[in-house]
Amino acid sequence: MFGNSGRPATAGAVHTVRNPLGGVDTAAIRRRGWTVTALLLAFMVVNYADKAAVGLAGVDIKTDLGLTNEQFGLVQSSFYWLFAVGAIVFTGVSDKIGARWLVGGLGALWCLSMIPLVGSTGFTVLIASRVVLGLAEGPASAVAAHVVHTWFTPRRRALPSSLIFTGVAIGPLLAAPILTWVITTFDWHHAFLVLVVAGALVVAAWLVAGKSGPVSSATTRERDTATGAVLPDRIGWSQLLRRPTLWGIALLLFCGYWSVSLKVTWLPLYLREGIGYSPDEAGWLVTLPYASGAVLSVLCGWLSGRMTARGISCTLTRGVVPSVAFCATGVAMIGFTVVPRGVGQMILITLAFSLTTAVWGVAMAGLSDVVPGRQRGTVLGAVVAAHSLGGVIAPVVLGSFVDSGVTLAAGYGRGFLAAGVVIVVGSAIAGFLIRPDRDSHIVARAAAAAG
Template sequence: MPVDQDAQSGSTPVGVGVGRGQDPSVRRRAWGVLALLVCLMLVNYADKVVVGLAGVDMKKDLGLDDAQFGVIQSSFFWLFAVGSILGGWLGGKIRARWLLAGIAAIWALSLAPMAAQAGFTTIIACRVLLGFAEGPTTALAMQVAHSWFPAHKRAVPSSIVVAGAGIGPLIAAPVLTWVIAEYSWHMAFGTLAVFGAVVALLWLLAGDSGPEATSTGHGAEGTTVLPERVPLTRLFGTGTLIGMMLLFFVAYANTSVKVSWLPLYLREGLGYDAETAGNLVALPYLGSAIAVILAGVASRALTRRGVGNRLTRAVLPACLVLASGLCTIGFSTLDRGAPQMALLILGSCLNSAGYGVAFAGLADVVPAAQRGIVFGIVTGVYSLGGVIAPMVIGELVASGESVAAGYGDGFMVLGVTMIIGAVIALMFAHPDRDAAKLAAKA
């Protein structure tokens, strides 16, 4: 078995697993690194949501129409897939301490020009660079988190990492809305650039991969041992990879629309003022941060009771996304009011809840040495949902009979797409079965 680069460079020795009762200091380090990963995800998603929060002012200052603003939102994802795949490949070659610190530093650099006067072309260039740098973040964060925890205990840490994606906009929405109102939308980008640089420094000082980086055990008892490497064509031919990629695709389409268009939908489509919209935007993220952790805890509890990984890490997230699709259709048909907001928030919570559990399901069928590249490819594929969905919403809003009708049509299409993707994932994804097949062919 190849020796992990981090083990060679002085990280915790392979075999000292978190949760095995062998070294309390390793356990404390694992949770400390997990906290830093949450901070990285926090900044990552705050960077994504800022354009939506500043959208009304940006459109006014720069004279942009809805279709042009949709292009700006979509441009973030133009090189997202390239960054995801490249970052996943580099994840197996460059120590996580240096790689993630460098990525976070690029975030800060890409945000800095937006703090000054910037035109349409400059904004797109900055968003493309930011998307390229943020592309591999989720995959690498999951790879590092999984390296600190044994296979049967990964659902909760995975969910905590994903919760950072909800905490970021939860904090950013009201804070950045205030910064934009009191100063300018340029100042909001400058603020995020500073925080990105700080997080990059913190990760450089204390972040790294852990002792499970080369572990091949699978399941609560480690009964299925994956081979050290599997041809990528065979991995991506499994039902689990096919089903999960499609599930991630439709779920990320929902997430990207929420990040890109929700603040504008609340203001332009529903008529809320800027302060109210900023506060309402935070509610789906608050619910999502809680829901994703609860889903991880539920998955872990079911695993401890002997429930198979198909139910806990495939059926569970697919059902959550399916229910989210139904909620999305529901709120798109309602007028402004408490019932509509309740469905909007519930749909967001359900959509986000399955991410961490689904990543744990992917890890069940992917050898440890290949998780970086596989997670990167998966992230790159599902990021296409972030390219397509914001542009489709922009076109529908621009061509609708009214702004509200355009948004309603967009969310209806999104909800139907999510249901279709979730149903296909339910049919295909089966981590236990696919892990056994891969082990048998080793």
């Protein structure tokens, strides 16, 4: 379909939008881009359903294997031990392997890593399975974001980016009631069988219809950013890494992942052990943050795109707004530890575990405003690696608080209170660092000066 110039091979392409990227913003390409976006959404749904499984089966796993809360926290943390390694290694080779085989291979490895949990298993095998799954799922969000960005010009990326990140919410939203029913009807091993089958179906669909788009092709120079800057193909790493926006987004997402990891690892147990809801009640209540996150993510992505199209500063839309939302996450988390059980507490829990999801894609899109196209996959992988450290630390820290508490409820309360403080402080600092408008033009001027 495309020649070496990146333009359609036929002159009859309809509805072509005149833009600095030439012929890569046609209606036909955008339609195919939305198909790929839907497949990547399914990819992310399975990704986060996998993450949530151990948390949903946590009480049964602890009872079956005789684990302490600290040991269970170690199981949850083990998922992130090689998460950063996978994010850096696989995204670093994404351009060489190609999106079709990389995404398909990662999904296949997810399925293989969970097969040992379908039958009788022990603590060591459970740890090993989660480590391998974390290695394979580490690059998922970076790869998905990178691929979807190849189908849309920078000014159009906020909404598709936000849509694929609704998988963060939709995966556990679907998994919570389904896997809870499977666990209570059969056992927790059958929950992993369901995930293996779901993963295999998504892999098959992706291998049939998934691929990269034309915007990132080696012959197409990216000349359109949401900030108006003309980015080069690449720039010296020393110059790029001096841009505070990169570090600010990495810190912001680290704080956000502190919340996300606690949501998928400890929230189901907190609802049962810390607050006292029944297994069925907890199975449905845990879906509230995910449902809220899915709706808010689409809404925020759409609003961000509209604001950018109207010329509103990217520093505001992709820096200030996400930072404020992340700070509000921390405040809500502190709040639900001090209010009594009831509707008010569930509202705060829902906000604490959905606001980060709502603006995650918007914050990630801010990287595309600053990072040249040929370096974007590597940078996205490095940012994912950095924010995954929140997933390594948070489950273990909370498990320690739970074990050291006078009661389970007191331990959970102190743990979530500490988490809220970390998120508020880190997000506030990040907000002062993220300046896409300024940094994108600095990158452009540096490249021009270098000739």
